[in-house]
Amino acid sequence: MTENLTKEYGKKEVLKKVNLKISKGEFYALMGPNGSGKTTLASILASVKSPTEGKIEIFGKKPEAAKKITGYVPQENFSSPLLTGKENLMYFAELLGYSKKEAGEIVKGLLKKVGLWEDASKRVSHYSGGMRKRLEVATILFPGLKLLILDEPTTGLDPSARRKFLGLVQELRNEETTILLITHIGADADLASIVGLIDRGIIIAEEQPEKLKRNSGLENVVNIETSIKSNKVASLLTNFSEKMKVLETETGYRVFTEDVEKATPKIVRSLNEIGCKVIRIESVKPSLEDVFFKLTERKVTEAD
Amino acid sequence: MGQITSTWNKTIKEFLRQKTVLFWTIGWPIIWVLIGSFSFTGDAPPEIVAYTRGAISISMMVFGLMTAGMANLPGNIAQDRERGLLTKVMSMPVSPWRDFTGRILALLAFSVLSAMLVIAVGFACGARFFFTGIDFVASLAFILLIFVASAGIGMLIGTFVKHVHGAIMSGVGLTVVSAALSGVMTPYAYLPSVLQNFARIYPISSANSAITFLLVGEEYAGYNPLSLGQTVATAIIALLLFIIGLIAYSRFCWKKE
Numbered sequence: 001m002t003e004n005l006t007k008e009y010g011k012k013e014v015l016k017k018v019n020l021k022i023s024k025g026e027f028y029a030l031m032g033p034n035g036s037g038k039t040t041l042a043s044i045l046a047s048v049k050s051p052t053e054g055k056i057e058i059f060g061k062k063p064e065a066a067k068k069i070t071g072y073v074p075q076e077n078f079s080s081p082l083l084t085g086k087e088n089l090m091y092f093a094e095l096l097g098y099s100k101k102e103a104g105e106i107v108k109g110l111l112k113k114v115g116l117w118e119d120a121s122k123r124v125s126h127y128s129g130g131m132r133k134r135l136e137v138a139t140i141l142f143p144g145l146k147l148l149i150l151d152e153p154t155t156g157l158d159p160s161a162r163r164k165f166l167g168l169v170q171e172l173r174n175e176e177t178t179i180l181l182i183t184h185i186g187a188d189a190d191l192a193s194i195v196g197l198i199d200r201g202i203i204i205a206e207e208q209p210e211k212l213k214r215n216s217g218l219e220n221v222v223n224i225e226t227s228i229k230s231n232k233v234a235s236l237l238t239n240f241s242e243k244m245k246v247l248e249t250e251t252g253y254r255v256f257t258e259d260v261e262k263a264t265p266k267i268v269r270s271l272n273e274i275g276c277k278v279i280r281i282e283s284v285k286p287s288l289e290d291v292f293f294k295l296t297e298r299k300v301t302e303a304d
Numbered sequence: 305m306g307q308i309t310s311t312w313n314k315t316i317k318e319f320l321r322q323k324t325v326l327f328w329t330i331g332w333p334i335i336w337v338l339i340g341s342f343s344f345t346g347d348a349p350p351e352i353v354a355y356t357r358g359a360i361s362i363s364m365m366v367f368g369l370m371t372a373g374m375a376n377l378p379g380n381i382a383q384d385r386e387r388g389l390l391t392k393v394m395s396m397p398v399s400p401w402r403d404f405t406g407r408i409l410a411l412l413a414f415s416v417l418s419a420m421l422v423i424a425v426g427f428a429c430g431a432r433f434f435f436t437g438i439d440f441v442a443s444l445a446f447i448l449l450i451f452v453a454s455a456g457i458g459m460l461i462g463t464f465v466k467h468v469h470g471a472i473m474s475g476v477g478l479t480v481v482s483a484a485l486s487g488v489m490t491p492y493a494y495l496p497s498v499l500q501n502f503a504r505i506y507p508i509s510s511a512n513s514a515i516t517f518l519l520v521g522e523e524y525a526g527y528n529p530l531s532l533g534q535t536v537a538t539a540i541i542a543l544l545l546f547i548i549g550l551i552a553y554s555r556f557c558w559k560k561e
Binding site: 009043046047048049050067068070072073074075076077078079080082083087090091092093094095096097098099123139 | 306307309310311313314317318321322386387388389391392393394395396397398560561
C-alpha cells in the first residue's frame with residue numbers, strides 16, 4: 001500500500017501522490033509508457049529507491065523491513081552469464097541465508113518449477129532470452145516471499161517465449177502470493193485481476209481489465225494491417241475514427257469507429273486510392289492499449 | 305557467513321571464467337616474465353642473470369596484483385551494476401559490508417593465485433631470490449599493502465566509472481601508466497628525479513621496491529626503500545586508499561536514490 005507517494009529527481013516529479021492499494025493474493029498489473037514512473041514505483045516498493053514523500057506499507061511493514069518477504073525482478077537480465085543456472089540460484093539462496101544443503105534442495109525444486117532443471121549445469125550465456133528470464137523469476141520463488149514484483153519481464157522475448165513465460169507467472173498465482181507486474185504490454189496486463197494505468201506519475205485508472213475496457217466506452221475497434229505506414233495514411237484514417245484518434249500499431253493502425261460494417265469498405269477503398277494496400281482488416285475487441293490511448297491520447301509504447 | 309561465502313563463490317568463479325581477466329592478470333605478466341628473462345639479461349654473469357630474473361618476476365607479480373585490484377575489481381563491480389545485479393541484491397536483505405567482504409576475499413584469492421603462478425614461472429625461467437624468514441614475512445606484508453592499495457583504487461574506479469568497458473580500460477590504463485611512471489616496470493635508477501620522488505610516495509611502487517630489496521637486493525631495487533618514514537608512509541597511504549575506496553563503494557554503489 002502506498003499513500004501520497006511522491007518521487008522527485010531534482011525538479012522533475014516522477015511520481016505524483018500515488019495511492020496504490022494491492023490486496024493480499026492479488027495479481028496487479030501496472031501499465032504505462034516508458035517514463036511514466038512505473039519502474040520508479042516498483043523500485044521504491046522493492047526498497048531500492050527512496051520516496052521523496054509519502055508512506056509505504058508492505059504487509060504492515062516498511063519496505064526496508066519487508067525485504068525478507070519481497071521478491072524483485074528488475075528489468076535488466078541480472079543473472080551472471082559466467083555462472084550456470086544452478087550456480088546463479090545457489091548464489092541467491094545463500095544470500096537469503098540458506099545453508100548449502102538447504103539451498104541445494106530448494107534450488108533443485110525451483111529449477112524444476114521453471115522448467116530449467118535439464119539445463120541447470122549450462123552456463124547462462126548459453127541460455128535463450130526466455131530461459132534467462134525464467135531463471136531470474138526463480139530468484140523470487142524462494143519460500144517465504146509474499147510480494148513478487150516483476151518489472152517488464154517479457155520485454156525482448158519472442159512471442160513463444162513470452163507465452164511460456166506468462167504461463168509461468170499464471171502458475172505463481174495463489175492466495176498467499178501477491179504479484180505486481182510492471183508492463184507496457186496490454187496482453188500481459190490482461191492476465192491480472194486488477195490493472196492500474198499510470199501516466200506521467202499518476203494512476204489514471206484502476207479496475208479489472210474487462211471492466212476497464214467496458215467502462216472506456218470503446219466498443220468498435222478496426223485493426224488494419226497495411227502495406228505501408230505514413231503520415232498520409234494515418235491522416236486519412238483519422239476521417240473514420242471517433243474524435244479523430246488513430247492508434248499506430250506495429251503492423252498498421254487501429255481506428256475507433258461507431259459503425260464498423262459501414263466504415264470497413266470505405267476504409268479499404270480510400271487506402272487503395274492513395275496506393276496503400278490493406279493486407280488485413282478486422283473488427284476486434286478493444287485492448288488495454290486502446291483504453292490507455294483513449295484516456296491519454298498517447299500510445300502506451302511511447303516514451304515520455 | 306553465508307552472504308560472504310556466496311559472494312566469494314560467485315566473484316571468484318567470474319574471475320576464473322573470464323578469458324580477458326585471466327589474460328591481463330596472469331597471462332600478460334607471465335609473458336613479460338618470459339620475455340624479460342630471455343631478452344633483457346644479455347651477457348651478464350649467471351648469478352646476476354638469476355637475480356635480474358628474480359627482480360623481473362617480482363615486478364610482474366606486482367603488475368598482476370595491480371591489474372587484479374585496479375582493473376578486474378572495478379570491472380566486476382561495474383558489470384554487476386550495469387546488468388542490474390546490484391539493484392537485485394539491494395532489494396534483498398543483504399548487508400553491503402558482507403557483499404564487500406565477499407568480493408574482496410575473492411579478489412585476494414585470485415591475486416594470490418596470480419602472484420604464485422607468476423613467481424612459479426619466474427622460478428622455472430631461472431629466477432633466484434635470497435632472503436631470510438623475516439624477509440619473506442616482511443615481503444608478504446608488502447604484497448598485502450600492494451593488494452590493499454590496488455583494491456582501494458579499484459573500488460574508486462568501479463564506483464565512479466559507470467560502464468563496464470570504461471571501468472576496465474580505466475583500470476588497465478592506470479595500472480600500465482602508473483607502473484611505468486613509478487618504476488614498477490622500469491628500473492628506479494633510470495627514472496628522472498621527479499618520478500623517483502613519486503615512486504617513493506606511490507605505495508605500490510614503494511612496496512614493489514621493498515619486496516625487491518628484501519628478496520633480491522638493494523642494487524636491483526635501486527635504493528633502500530625500508531626507511532622507517534617511507535615504510536610507514538607506504539602503509540598509511542595504502543590503507544587510506546583502501547578506506548576511501550571502501551567508503552565510496554558502500555556510499556555510492558549501494559546508495560538508495
